[in-house]
Amino acid sequence: MRVIVPFDGRDPKTRLSALFDYGDRNEFARAMLQDVVSVVQDTGRDPLILSSTPLEIGDCPVSVDERSLSRAVNERLQAASSAVAVVMADLPLITDAALERLCTREGDVVLARGVGGGTNALVSRTSDFEVDYHGNSYLAHRSTAREIGAAVAEIDSYRLATDVDEPDxxxxxxxxxxxxxxxxxxxxxxxxxxxxxxxxxxxxxxxxxxxx
Structure with a gap:
């Protein structure tokens, strides 16, 4: 399964500015990205970093796309001929077992919610599904999937729910x-x-x- 990992390297993790300067935020964001990519590779899946800027993370392929997150991801979901996962780059607690649960859960659209209403990871098995990462994306994605008649499944996972945005x-x-x-x-x-x-x-x- 292809696993898309979106990454914004232009000005990452601005809400950590009270603790980190720009250089530190870049280093920390890339360390979290490495954690996610390593798990994807360890489980034998096919990672693709979808980045707003050029970067190198080991031998992982990178596609540079300066468009908004939603537009860039939707283009790849709609072009896919098989199931695609989207896993955010700021999930450093992700484990092999958590990713396996996500990718093997049955459903046309599988959602892993984040704390605060975001969508931290998902699997789409239909080209009719589109993402919208603005606002409370978890509820929006659940509604969108049902509107297109897709069978929706949800993953309740601490490892996938914990994204790192704030000092706490x-x-x-x-x-x-x-x-x-x-x-x-x-x-x-x-x-x-x-x-x-x-x-x-x-x-x-x-x-x-x-x-x-």
């Missing part, structure tokens, strides 16, 4: 991640910080940390 999301990555993005955060001095409420993160001065 970094705690989930340090708690449960094991990939490139998690290691990048640790190398940058980020550690878990426990308080009276939700676990958060803090940044230490890595130059003063003892060697391991």
């Amino acid at each position: 999301d970094l705690a989930e990555l340090l708690l449960h991640g094991e990939g490139h993005a998690t290691q990048w955060l640790r190398d940058q001095g980020f550690r878990l910080a426990s308080g009276a409420g939700r676990t958060t993160v803090r940044r230490t001065d890595v130059t003063h940390e003892p060697s391991q």
Whole structure:
């Protein structure tokens, strides 16, 4: 199965600007992309990075498309002759098992919702389905699939629901991640910080940390 991984390298993860400068945001975004691509390749599927800018991620093919996310993805869904998955590039907690659940779930359209109403991953087995990633895309995609008479299935997965956009999301990555993005955060001095409420993160001065 072809797995499209959209990636915006022009100004990624702007909501992390309070913690990262532009260069750091680019590095972190690419580390998360690497985590997603690695899982796609580990499960024996066919990844394609759909990027707004040229980039290289190992041996993964890249198609540069400067159009909006929805238009770029829809062109490839409509041209496909078999099932296609779309998995967002900011899902660093994704695992082989989570991707398998998505890709093997029966249904004309399979949706994996994200926290806050987004669509973090999907599978389309019909060329009549179109995506629209504006606003609450999860509800919009469910409605669109039903309008075209497609059988809709849904995946409830913590690993697929956890996208990293806000500073608070970094705690989930340090708690449960094991990939490139998690290691990048640790190398940058980020550690878990426990308080009276939700676990958060803090940044230490890595130059003063003892060697391991």
